[in-house]
Amino acid sequence: MTLTVTSSPHIRDGLTTQRIMGQVLLALLPAIAVGVWQFGLRSALVLTVCLLTALAAEALFSRLVLRSNTVADGTAAVTGVLLGLTLPPAIPYPVAALGAAFAVVVVKGLFGGLGQNIFNPALAARAFLLLVFPAAMTRYTAPGQALPLFAPTADVTTAATPLHHMVVPALPSQSLGDVFLGRIGGSIGEVSAAALLLGGGYLLLRGVISWHIPAAYLATVSLTVFALHLTDHPLTWVAYNLCSGGILLGAFFMATDYVTSPVTRRGQLLYGIGCGALTVLFRRTGIFPGGVTYAILLMNGCVWTIDRLCQPRRFGAKKGGSL
Numbered sequence: 242m243t244l245t246v247t248s249s250p251h252i253r254d255g256l257t258t259q260r261i262m263g264q265v266l267l268a269l270l271p272a273i274a275v276g277v278w279q280f281g282l283r284s285a286l287v288l289t290v291c292l293l294t295a296l297a298a299e300a301l302f303s304r305l306v307l308r309s310n311t312v313a314d315g316t317a318a319v320t321g322v323l324l325g326l327t328l329p330p331a332i333p334y335p336v337a338a339l340g341a342a343f344a345v346v347v348v349k350g351l352f353g354g355l356g357q358n359i360f361n362p363a364l365a366a367r368a369f370l371l372l373v374f375p376a377a378m379t380r381y382t383a384p385g386q387a388l389p390l391f392a393p394t395a396d397v398t399t400a401a402t403p404l405h406h407m408v409v410p411a412l413p414s415q416s417l418g419d420v421f422l423g424r425i426g427g428s429i430g431e432v433s434a435a436a437l438l439l440g441g442g443y444l445l446l447r448g449v450i451s452w453h454i455p456a457a458y459l460a461t462v463s464l465t466v467f468a469l470h471l472t473d474h475p476l477t478w479v480a481y482n483l484c485s486g487g488i489l490l491g492a493f494f495m496a497t498d499y500v501t502s503p504v505t506r507r508g509q510l511l512y513g514i515g516c517g518a519l520t521v522l523f524r525r526t527g528i529f530p531g532g533v534t535y536a537i538l539l540m541n542g543c544v545w546t547i548d549r550l551c552q553p554r555r556f557g558a559k560k561g562g563s564l
């Protein structure tokens with residue numbers, strides 16, 4: 242018998258980074274379609290600018306630092322599309338391009354590239370744009386409004402999102418049906434809860450993500466909001482909170498990022514609980530009503546500690562760690 246000794250890994254799988262990113266892009270198609278349908282061609286151009294800038298930034302940065310070109314793995318494409326979906330449709334194109342370049346070069350590239358970044362690139366770029374261009378990032382338009390493709394959008398009529406009403410606090414003027422289907426103002430990819438649930442369900446069925454982070458995230462938000470509104474239509478408050486402000490986009494597509502989330506199941510549950518609790522906290526006390534962006538970014542920074550606390554016991558080891 243011949244014994245062949247090779248280096249790890251010894252178990253191989255056909256699920257590559259490129260295939261995973263392709264599945265994520267497929268899952269985002271419903272949200273993209275609703276965003277373009279509700280906000281018109283300008284939203285499609287915003288997404289295109291983010292996508293092309295992210296791809297160009299990835300290729301250029303790889304060339305400058307003498308690394309192999311990783312454009313083909315799809316990570317830059319997903320980052321660009323996810324960032325575009327978190328932006329309002331009237332965002333100036335240069336601002337969108339700056340955000341995409343920041344996500345790829347600063348948040349991912351300067352930290353060492355794929356697998357080395359601490360924070361989710363798309364959300365970190367959105368947080369950067371919120372700090373530098375707060376007016377442009379919070380100028381939301383009503384669905385169906387004719388937006389100029391290339392003219393300035395500073396004079397576009399703005400529309401309040403459901404979250405702006407809930408900050409008062411008051412229940413939104415929009416019906417739950419409109420919020421669920423996406424007939425509201427907001428960022429391009431966050432307006433339709435139905436489209437995001439469809440995409441998130443696809444990722445779960447394909448095994449691209451597990452249920453632990455989304456379930457812990459959404460359950461924590463639901464229970465916390467319910468407890469805070471026990472005397473004032475608590476279930477209605479829960480429904481509006483879950484369907485608006487990008488929680489579903491964050492729970493299924495952002496918080497589940499392989500690189501910036503815990504690896505153990507217990508850690509993922511703890512991480513999801515933290516994301517949900519911080520989201521509700523920021524919605525009630527923060528400057529910006531959404532809360533999802535900063536909640537996930539803060540929990541990204543806790544992932545190393547969570548993994549250390551929730552690491553499984555080594556085979557053959559006793560509770561104290563000795564063999």
